[in-house]
Amino acid sequence: MNRTIRFLSLTALVALATPALAEPLQATLYKNPQCTCCEGYAAYLRDNGFAVDVKPTNDLAEISRKAGVAEAFQGCHTMFIDGYVVDGHVPVNVIRKLLTEKPTIAGITLPGMPMGSPGMAGTKTEKFVIYTVPKDGKAPAVYATE
Template identity: 40%
Template sequence: MIRHADRSLINRRGFAGALLGVTAAAALARTGSAGAAPAKTMRVYKSPTCGCCARWVDYVRADAWKVEVVDLQNVTSIKKQVGLLPQLASCHTAIVDGYVVEGHVPLPAIEKLMTERPDVHGIAVPGMPQDSPGMGGGGVQDVFAFTRDGRTRPFTRTAG
């Protein structure tokens, strides 16, 4: 026979278990499923007439990324809006799960960013290196990480 005090304990345990289950379900709903990789989606801001930007978008899409393209006549405004350091600027700016990805960044660097999730504002390949993805090659690129307060550091040296 279960006494009244024992029923209260069981009810509290049952409530705690139910609460834990609801909390876990809500967390899974936000992330998709336990252990699932984040969705491969990004938004790219670029000039409508820039061919190398379009080729970089094609390069990313070829790896099953869903890319929303936003064509802007003046890409400088988005760079300022997202807090990009001028010395890291390139021709297009992408936003990937809250990170800024500037320029012709190779996919392995973006994958590393998404896997490691470092405490940075974004990553960049400054300028428009001729052998970078979208520019006609798959050469080795120096990718830099940067913080909101302007600190930069090497992130990876990656082939595209």
């Protein structure tokens, strides 16, 4: 009986420690060279286990458009991770949801630069609405609210 309890305890300990040992999620973030909030967002991602390669560009709108993000839904920066586009200051738990669920969409977006969102200054005053970036020409739909 004691052996079984010890084995189960050790198994639980290893299972709980495994995520901490996992490799960081690799991401490439394109941003306007003058934008400082994007650097704050990259730091937020790094603090949450992502390895982020930041690439300044003056072609951000074109990068977002080519990734399928409609102009009205574009955020402050465009990130690519695990085959998905993540546009704007999307909270990390929503990114993790995307990577876990693996929906058949191009990605997700939080349009604009909402105050209080990750990397942005200020206090959050309303729910963040994160939209899908569809692959099939359909209109974006709500993916999550925060």
